[in-house]
Amino acid sequence: LVATLRNLLTEIAGNERTQASLRDRIAELKGTIDPDFDAVKLANTIAKLKADRAALKIDPELPQRLAAAIAKQKKFTQQLQAVESEINRRQGIIQTLTVTIETDSAQLHLLATDIVSKLKTLSPYLPDDVHLAKVDELLAFAHSNRSRIRSSNFSDITNQISRLIHRSDGHGEDLNALDVLFADRGFPAEASAMRQQRSVSENGLTIVAFDINEALKLLYDDHAAVEKALAEEKSGNDMAYTTFVQADVAAISAQYQVIETYNQILAEGAGHQHIKLKVELTPINGIAPEAIQEACDAQLQQRPHLEALVKQRLDQLANNTEISNDDEAFFTTAEELLDTREWSDFKVLIRRRQSADDDFEVVDDKFVQSGGSGAEKAQAMVLPLLIVPKMVLQRSNRADAPHLVMFDDFADKLDPETAKSFAKTIVNFGFSFIATMPSGAQNKLLADGVDNIVWDVMGSPQQGDGKFHLNRVQQNFIWKKDD
Structure with missing residues (x-):
């Protein structure tokens, strides 16, 4: 008993120490326990969970389902490995392509820079309606003109340039040659470059041997000067045209008005005779009578037929290439076309002794060869000549x-x-x-x-x-x- 008591006392002492330790632990836990903790509610939850656990049943197909899930997982694992392998392969391809793309991009950049440089070199040769400054514009132009590009013989470009600068005819002359044009316009340096070496290679292209931009500038400046001169000449021509029309009006009206004076002189001079003489003017050489009528009417403000006639004859004279280099022929033709004395025919008319009052006939070779009297013929030919000194005096x-x-x-x-x-x-x-x-x-x-x-x-x-x-x-x- 003593031994048992001793053991019990030792156990009690141990339990007291444990209890003291637990109190200390409880004291520590009191600060961490939720103040709203409901032990009853928690006990009910535990009880419910135990009841639910007791209600659970072991699925007899669980092993099969587990095996299927393991097999499916294995398959997914294999597919994942295959995908990872394909990803690694494709990443390798991507890396290779990326290097190729970078290389090609650098090459494309160099080519684009070279093409833009060549386009800049070719810019003076492009047509007025074509503007190519970028590669995309060049590609679009090449696509729309691919048939012409295929049919063009670029290997003969040197000879083409040579023919465009100077195309000699059978006599070795070309009046419209570029070198002749520049020489005539006072640009001997450009003309000499064109004649000595027609084409050169620059920037990988075959171009003309002279500075095309400078040549174009010279032509543009010269063209502007020519246009200014033409404008001034046109202004002068317009004034000259107006003055010429006015001079035509004065000349034609004087010609036709003096006919009345001529006829009055003839009537007075031959009034004692049985024959009658008169003179008249009639339009010839395609001259419209309306133009003559407009010229004789001093009250008109507009003379469309006369102005159209003068313009038509001036254009006919200007466009006659056969006389462009022959001054004598030019002035002869100008006199034929523009001399108003050539626009009308002067006729002498006679009424014979036995003819009716208004029966006049033209004094011409036919009249002279007719069977009329010598007096009629003599007076018909001589009397009109007296008009000349009469009018002069x-x-x-x-x-x-x-x-x-x-x-x-x-x-x-x-x-x-x-x-x-x-x-x-x-x-x-x-x-x-x-x-x-x-x-x-x-x-x-x-x-x-x-x-x-x-x-x-x-x-x-x-x-x-x-x-x-x-x-x-x-x-x-x-x-x-x-x-």
């Missing part, structure tokens, strides 16, 4: 301008009545005249009321001695108007 500024005409062989082949009629006509025209007549011809002619002297002119009796001898002139007789 009328324009004289001197009041005492002599109205004097001379006739050689005046009465030759004329009967006395015709000769007398001629003399009266001359008087009616207002002329004094001197007439020479062969011996035995008509002498007594009615003149202008002044003393009229008939002289006989005879050769010297001394002849055949190789010397010059004056003719003998002696007065025959004098007659007056009343004689």
